Amino acid sequence: MRDGAAGLFLAAHNFPKSRETKSPLVEDLARHRGELDPKFHYLADAPLTDPDGNKSVVKFKRKERIQYLASENEESKGGWEGYYIQEKWQWQKKRK
Numbered sequence: 001m002r003d004g005a006a007g008l009f010l011a012a013h014n015f016p017k018s019r020e021t022k023s024p025l026v027e028d029l030a031r032h033r034g035e036l037d038p039k040f041h042y043l044a045d046a047p048l049t050d051p052d053g054n055k056s057v058v059k060f061k062r063k064e065r066i067q068y069l070a071s072e073n074e075e076s077k078g079g080w081e082g083y084y085i086q087e088k089w090q091w092q093k094k095r096k
Helices: 026-031 038-044
Strands: 002-004 007-011 055-061 066-072 077-085 088-093
Touching: 007 055, 026 038, 026 055
Parallel strands: none
Antiparallel strands: 002 007, 055 066, 066 077, 077 088
């Protein structure tokens, strides 16, 4: 787990030599909550799934410089995004 300019991400032990990275699932953060910096506990406490039951993934919006949730399943990206507003997670349909 790394905390970089683009928010939290998973990387190989030899990063930055190996540049492959991945967005973490909320369930992975929840499992390792005790090892996270307290400033990221709100991400570990986020909903594990979207309203359709797809897994939640932590993403980062560079323009707004915020962490948010996106939903994904095996076939495709889900249709939901989750935002932490007024100390509460709120889901909204993705705009196309």
